[in-house]
Amino acid sequence: MTQREVVSFIEALALANPNASSELVFTNAYTLLVSVVLSAQATDVSVNKATVGLFADAPDPATMVRLGEDGVARHIRTIGLWRAKAKNVVALSQVLIDRHGGEVPSDRLSLEALPGVGRKTANVVLNVVFGESTMAVDTHILRLGNRTGLAPGATPRAVEDQLVKRIPRDMLRPSHHWLILHGRYVCKARAPECWHCVGRPYCHYPDKRLEPV
DNA sequence: ATCCCGAGGG
DNA sequence: CCCTCTGGAT
Structure with a gap:
């Protein structure tokens, strides 16, 4: 072409x-990040069904860590790869608390260092949340x-x-x-x-x- | 049987 | 470079 x-x-x-715009349902940088991590090999519709309950219980990194892998898993068992995703969501939330003041970092290096976040997910966050091209x-x-x-x-x-x-x-x-x-x-x-x-x-x-x- | 807003490990 | 993880929709 x-x-x-x-x-x-x-x-x-x-x-x-x-x-x-994105068809994932999110309210801030953190819920977008988690939604995109959950969306691997899954449709947006199935992700949104699970995140309604998940974010009601755990709207931020601290409550997510408190909810724990089993608690997260309960909400997302209808999505493929749920075991690995539950683990990554909790681990990623812990890193946000330990290294980024509970906020989602705005640079590619920090994003890709988060568990469960690769280049594709980092690109979505940079684009949607931080306005990068x-x-x-x-x-x-x-x-x-x-x-x-x-x-x-x-x-x-x-x-x-x-x-x-x-x-x-x-x-x-x-x-x-x-x-x-x-x-x-x-x-x-x-x-x-x-x-x-x-x-x-x-x-x-x-x-x-x-x-x- | 194929596909869905992939990433990590070997 | 594989391979594995995983369930619901079509």
């Missing part, structure tokens, strides 16, 4: 989704980037670097949400709905589905 087509594609997504590449963006030709790359990091390089700086931050929503609801993994895709003129996917099944 040419540079001009990349910009046209992103502009079309912007028009189609003027107020795109990061591009968090999840399964949707990895698929969409390769399928459409927008950002070919074998790994999330390769796709991230492509997107950062090709999307104009002033569009990069909101592009994260535009791309995720497009991947989730239009450029879907199983049956992409190309018939109402605004990126169709630029997309390289050879098997465009031009009408509903």
Whole structure:
């Protein structure tokens, strides 16, 4: 896809989704961070179902540590990978208390040092909470980037670097949400709905589905 | 059977 | 570079 087509594609997504935002339910930096940690290999809907009760019991790091792994696990057992996630959420909360005054740090190094937080989660927090122009590449963006030709790359990091390089700086931050929503609801993994895709003129996917099944 | 806003360990 | 962790929706 040419540079001009990349910009046209992103502009079309912007028009189609003027107020795109995260679909995770959160009220502050801490609840966003925990929600994103819980969202690995899980849908936002299932995460939100579990966090209602979790954050009612433990809205901050101190209460989360007090709740403990078993207490957290009770709330999130409906989400995949719940054992590791319960452990990480408690450990991460303890680190926030010990090293960051109970607050969520605003730099990548500190974020990625938290248990259960890798590059993708750090990028989401930096983008949503701290207003940075990061591009968090999840399964949707990895698929969409390769399928459409927008950002070919074998790994999330390769796709991230492509997107950062090709999307104009002033569009990069909101592009994260535009791309995720497009991947989730239009450029879907199983049956992409190309018939109402605004990126169709630029997309390289050879098997465009031009009408509903 | 495949997929979902991955990370850590070997 | 694997592999494992994990459950609900489709």
